[in-house]
Amino acid sequence: MLENASLPDPDHAVVIRSLGKQFGEKIAVNGINLTIPAGSFYGVVGPNGAGKTTAMSMMTGLLRPDHGQVWMHGFNMWESPHEAKGILGVLVDGAVTFPRLTGAQLITYSGLLRGMDADVVAQRVPDLLRVMDLEESANKMVADYSAGMTKKVALAAAMIHSPKVLILDEPFEAVDPVSSSRIRNILNEYVQSGGTVMISSHVMDLVERTCDHVAVIDKGEVLASGPMTEVTDGASLEDRFVGMVSSHDGGEGLSWFHT
Numbered sequence: 234m235l236e237n238a239s240l241p242d243p244d245h246a247v248v249i250r251s252l253g254k255q256f257g258e259k260i261a262v263n264g265i266n267l268t269i270p271a272g273s274f275y276g277v278v279g280p281n282g283a284g285k286t287t288a289m290s291m292m293t294g295l296l297r298p299d300h301g302q303v304w305m306h307g308f309n310m311w312e313s314p315h316e317a318k319g320i321l322g323v324l325v326d327g328a329v330t331f332p333r334l335t336g337a338q339l340i341t342y343s344g345l346l347r348g349m350d351a352d353v354v355a356q357r358v359p360d361l362l363r364v365m366d367l368e369e370s371a372n373k374m375v376a377d378y379s380a381g382m383t384k385k386v387a388l389a390a391a392m393i394h395s396p397k398v399l400i401l402d403e404p405f406e407a408v409d410p411v412s413s414s415r416i417r418n419i420l421n422e423y424v425q426s427g428g429t430v431m432i433s434s435h436v437m438d439l440v441e442r443t444c445d446h447v448a449v450i451d452k453g454e455v456l457a458s459g460p461m462t463e464v465t466d467g468a469s470l471e472d473r474f475v476g477m478v479s480s481h482d483g484g485e486g487l488s489w490f491h492t
């Protein structure tokens with residue numbers, strides 16, 4: 234485990250030290266270090282299989298790391314899970330929901346599970362259904378939702394308790410552009426009010442426009458991280474990303490694929 238030389242600054246939203254996970258022979262996350270400043274909109278980008286979901290699952294306490302530590306505003310995820318998880322809202326790819334609940338029930342249940350007052354939950358559920366454009370489907374079972382609707386209801390469930398930190402794996406995947414823009418505006422306001430958002434995405438343009446910090450992950454390692462302008466260094470995020478990842482991979486094309 235990590236040498237606990239010094240405790241991280243509780244003003245940082247998320248501090249990750251030497252976080253690692255191996256599945257059999259496969260090293261999915263290879264001892265990564267990241268510091269997510271409070272009040273930042275932090276993007277995580279990386280090619281398929283880079284280790285983003287594994288890293289985010291460990292950050293949120295859903296998957297136990299082989300080694301390393303995570304602190305949420307100074308609370309250690311594994312030593313003080315109640316405190317660390319209490320300030321966290323999570324949307325992780327493939328996370329189990331309860332598809333036989335209706336959308337309204339799922340969001341309500343999430344709030345009640347968080348120990349919220351039932352009256353406050355009842356006030357917030359219609360607001361969340363409205364901003365997610367799910368009012369008409371509020372009483373339909375989540376099992377019958379489209380992929381984008383499922384993503385939006387899971388996002389609403391992650392937001393109901395107004396957490397200090399939101400960790401969202403691919404939150405805009407399958408979400409239509411109007412809903413995506415509305416959700417980004419809400420997240421921007423949340424960040425301006427001091428909240429912290431971490432998202433993963435494959436859409437470089439969206440990450441570049443939305444996030445003020447970014448980490449590029451490949452093969453379980455952080456290739457670059459920090460303020461967006463420092464990482465991009467005058468180029469587009471897409472160009473920087475492709476440059477970093479392909480030099481890491483040394484990938485070649487298909488010499489036979491032509492007519």
Ligand SMILES: Nc1ncnc2c1ncn2[C@@H]1O[C@H](COP(=O)(O)OP(=O)(O)OP(=O)(O)O)[C@@H](O)[C@H]1O
Binds near residue numbers: 280281286287288
């Ligand atoms: N439960 C598991 N068992 C075995 N291998 C796993 C498991 N979860 C992830 N992996 C492997 O770990 C590596 C990282 O996977 P992960 O899902 O974290 O990547 P990702 O960056 O989120 O990818 P994508 O962008 O495609 O969603 C992959 O090689 C994957 O096959």
